[in-house]
Every structure is written in C-alpha cells, then in structure tokens.
Amino acid sequence: MSEVKFSKEHEWITLEGDVATIGITKHATEMLGDIVFAELPEKGSNVEKDGTAGVVESTKAASDVYTPVSGEIVDTNQAIVDDPSKINEDPEGSAWFFKLKMKDQSEMDGLMNKEEYDKFAKESAS
C-alpha cells in the first residue's frame, strides 16, 4: 500500500494498485465533534476530484465530504453509516468512507504527506 496522503479538505487517501481508499482525518473529526450521520456515494457512481462525495453531520452541523481524486466508486463502508460514532473512534483506520478506482494516478501528486498535513492542519486550526 502507498504512503498515506492528505488533502486540504481534510481527507486522507491510500492507494493499492489503482484502487484508492479515502476517509476523513482525525483532525477533521476533532473539528466536527461527535459525528451522528454519514452519507456515502453510491457504488458504481463516478466522482470528480475536489467534488462532493458524501456528507457527515455532527451534533452541531452538516459538512460535505470531498474526494481528493477522481474515479469510480467500487466500495463503501456501510459500518460507518450504521454507526457513525465509529468515525470519531478510528477515523484514519477502520472508519474509511469509500474506495474508488482511479482514472489518473497523477492526481495524487498535489496531495500532502503526513508532515505537511500536520503543519497545514495546525495552521488552519489557529
């Protein structure tokens, strides 16, 4: 599996072959608070880089989930729809959102590594 990369919209992404797994970062869940609702894209649908690909709602507000890369949705994580609190518990592990088949792997190039993201998150939070 590839190194985990991060977007400015606080998604994380890993790549295995041409299938990317995408979720939201721990930092994002800390900003959102208790997550109580998750909506995921439909299997087989196509999503575009930086377009919306789901929704999460905390006790406070609703937020769009964006996809950092384009592709066809090949799998979604029903467990977080059934129990959204799992997203707060393990956001960068078992609570992934969806997997997609990438069209253009060069879309990974502009994303941040962990160190860059941690710095970005710290700055955007203050």
Next chain:
Amino acid sequence: MEIKKTSLNKLHQSNDAKFVEFAGYEMPIQYSKGIIEEHKFTRSNSGIFDVSHMGQLFIYGDESLTEELEKIFPLDLKNLKQNCSKYSFLMNEDAGIYDDLIITKIEAGYLIILNAACKDQDFEVLSNLLGSKFKMNLDNNRSLIAIQGPKTVEILNPIINGVDQLNFMTGNWFDSYNQKLFVTRSGYTGEDGFEISISNDKAEKFVENLIENGAQLIGLGARDTLRMEAGLCLYGHELDINKTPVEANLRWAISKTRLSNGGFIGSKKIMNQLKDGASQIRVGIKPEGRLIAREKTKIFDDTDKQIGEITSGTFGPSVNGPIAMGYVDKQFSKVDTKILLEVRGKKYPANVCALPFYKKNYVKGVN
C-alpha cells in the same frame, strides 16, 4: 461591540471549553468530552450550566404591580403563591412573542428570567408598559447557574442546605456563601434540577464546589440537545415575534381564568386563534432512519406541496436517533401524519410525533 464574558469565563477556559459567541457573550459550546457525553452525563448524573448571560429582572412593588403585570402576562398572578414560578411570554398586541420567560413571585415583587438575546429589549418594553411607578433592576451583579440531572439534589443539598425541600417550579432564598441565594427548582433539560442566582464574585467558588461533589460543566451544545429531547422551545428558533403562543402549541402556559376574560396584551388574537384555530402549529417530528433535518429544512406533503418548515433539528443522544421540531399547516399536525423533509435536494420520510421525545418525572409533593 466587545464580546461580554460571564464570571465563570476563566473556569470554562481551565476546563478546556470551546467557545462560541452567543447573544453577545463568549459562551462554552462544549468541553473536552463533547456534546454527546455531556448530554448523557446530565441525564444520568448532574450537569452544571452557566446561564449567567440570561437576564435576571427584579421588579419591586405591591398588589398594584400584580395588577399591572396581569395586563401584560396571560397569567393568574393574583392567585400565584409567593415563591411559585410560571413559564410565560412577553407579547405584542398581535400576540407575537418578544420573549419566553420564567416569572416567580417573590416577597418584594417578581423575578423574571429572560433570554440573553432579548433581555435589553424586554426591559425597554416592560419599562414602557409599567412606567416609572415600579423599581426595575436587570441585575448584572448576579450570575445564574443551572444544575440539572438525577444526582443534582444529593450534590447540591450539602452546599445549599434545604433545597431538597423545594417542589418543581417553586423557589426560595437560601443562606450560603455569606449571602442570600435565590434558588428555584426548575430548568430546561427535562431533568430535575435547580437554578441558582448568586453574586458574581462567588459564582466560581460555587461551581468549583459543585464539581468537587461530582457534577460536571456542560456546554450550550448539550443544553440544546437536552431541551430539544424535552420538546422545549428555544427563542429565535421555535419562537419569535411572528409566532403566537397558540401557534407554538403553548396554550397550556396560559392561565385558564385569563382565557375567559382576556385583558392582557395579545389576548384578542389568542382568543380568536383558540376559537378558529391557528393556520400553522408547532409539532414534534421524527425523521425515519438516521437523517438529520436542521433548522429551515422545508416540509412537504406527498403531493409536493410545502406545508411547513423545521425550526430545530439534531441527533438526540438519549433517544439515540434524529429529532426535530417545526411548524406545519394545521391539517398535518396530528401525531403519526406522514410528511417529507427536503434535505440536500432530496425528500426523505418523517412522522409527526408527540412531544417530548424524552420524558422524566419532575419532583412534586416534597412538602
């Protein structure tokens, strides 16, 4: 305008509060444990809420004050016993609500607890109505602390001895912290609890003592989910100047004796609405599944006609599902009516339901 702070601001900070601006005050929305934990702690244990931003209006006067206030509030104040509290509203001539409030008869007159965002206007409206005959004091030297939940009595009684003898919706003065505290058995969470009016300089010490006894600070976020589960209105959401108590389904708060004779501001409109029915009415709404429908969500019938709008909606931690309140056209206000909610461009099924979503028994008949 500079943001105002309550006397507990430092204590909130040292308890890792996340702050928001609310009605011109810097208030804690939540602490480190988060809204759901805070909500559940209040339902199972005892939660402390800083509500010092709310207005504490003392109006002093004798029976002539009671007479004047009966021209304003739809309450039978002449028969209200000393130290008893009532939920009511300040209205305009069209029965539009300026504010909802709790009024308590005290020895020297009345104490009225007002919403933070409304208190200055309320003071102006009441001053104009009452003239200069009665001394009015919107007391900024006192903090207001609510403590709510099933373990509250055992936590509070050792600190303010005798509060366990209060019935729900009554109050009294108690000696503690070298002063007279006014304590009412009331609250806005659906739990048994108290609200304590205490001088600003002693508020922090008092709350520290509550924490030592096992209570925890709770933010405005959980206060909102708690009051929604209890089916209670929040001014600016369920209530505003364009809504009447009849539309808000609050006719229970209007004294029966006042409904027959009227004579209070807005009484004509209220009596007409009670006779003819209001065109829209506040209801509880339960979305199916896990869907959350927030304020301003449009409500439709099955013919795609808009029939109302959501005024508050969230996830109810104790009912473990989404809950909402809103206004619908009268013919859709019956419990179990199927309605549709438009969220992110799609329509989802929901049901009109009875309020509250979560029910507990208040303490009555202690003495």
